[in-house]
Amino acid sequence: MEDFGRMILFAGEAAAWALRPPFRPELVLVQMAAIGVGSAFIVGVTGTFAGMVLALQMNVALGQFAAEGYVGGSVAFSLARELAPVFTALMVIGRSGSAIATEIGTMRVTEQIDAMESMAVNPIQYLVVPRVAASLLMFPVLTMLFNALGYAGAFLMGVVVARIPVAPFIAHTQEFLNPDDVLHGLLKALVFGLIVSVVTTWRGYAASGGARGVGEGTTRGVVMSSIAILVADYAITFLAVGVKAQ
């Protein structure tokens, strides 16, 4: 609990430093490349296969009611609201979240963060703020990439392999999928980006005790942020569905 409180204070400090000059857009761009471009391949592959598998399963399930034409719409709906933001976040945690915790943790235990402070540079502003900002910008972009390739995978399986006619596949997608569904997923992506970046930078920042401490910090960062996004996913979905039901 005490650790959680410290992390919240850390996040607050990062928010305060984000609003104060000097602003370092070049560092945000570097992190956008590391988090966004660096994770694009793995997110794309995961998205494509998730869409393909989902289309195959839906084809079997909906085939029992002779409703194969709804495969495209069902897959697009599931991707947009749930699978794309959650899978993207899990993939980015593995690809970039662990790297963030390790890099900052190593800087902590080798006194590079102390050195930065001694040179009148605030390490939270220099190291944490760009990573949080880049995550907030790149998580929605990666989620949209997941959506697009997931739907392409579903189209390949549904239309090319399972021979579902193109017209109902597309028409039911337009019918099922509203802009609200995509926005719902993007809102989740934004929240997940915040969670992943704050948790992994914090675990690195709080690392101590040499290589072992860095390893522990990275593991805790990955585990904590993975669990946190699943809890947050439930909370956002519950609130959104609850609000819609009113």
Place this chain on the structure above:
Amino acid sequence: MIEIEDLWKSFGDNHVLRGIGLTIAEGETYVVLGGSGSGKTVLMKHVIGLLKPDRGMVRVGGLEISRLEGKLLTDARQMFGMVFQGAALFDSMTVFENVAFPLREKRRSERLRGAEIRRRVVEKLAVVDLGEEVLPRWPSELSGGMRKRVALARALVSDPQVVLYDEPTTGLDPITTDYVDGMILNAKHKLGITSMVISHDVASAFKVADRLAVLYDGHLVAEGTPAEVRESKDAYVQRYLSTWFAKQ
């Protein structure tokens, strides 16, 4: 230049500093000697405001560092350069980027142009006998001694009033140790900088110090010029110094 009064610091039940008091004059090289875990680094981190005391006061250049917070503390740190025990070079940056870092991160109004930054980086690397050929190299490509030299160049590049050295000779061979000692003296004589050196290396301490103190069990058990400290009657000081003088 540096005044420390009645400084106390504990971590849980571990009472590291128990009422430390010392004064370092401008342009002086002051060495704090002590064994591992004696609290030397903790004392130094108070001077630059990386740690806050439980009690007592640290004043540097008229500013009470121990009371400053946030931006005021960040600004006050501009008067320091610090050389860390493991050099603490940024391993994601080249030698040039490391040494240029304090200049590039200055306030917008004080920021220098690219050519001037390069000139000053080359100038400070020359103070530690390193040429331009090291500029594009990564810290992982440097020897321990070279890393320390680059760290000192980085500490000197913003022309600080005070340089803090944390165990500058730890882990170095005798020749490189001798070189680093020379480098500290060189920085003092050429640039007139006030220096505080934390060390457990008796030979090195007696070579570079104008005055020195011995830290034991949270107290300064001896303080004065090297000759005065060598004459100290304190049993710990005698035992500590004999580890080196007995070999001579």
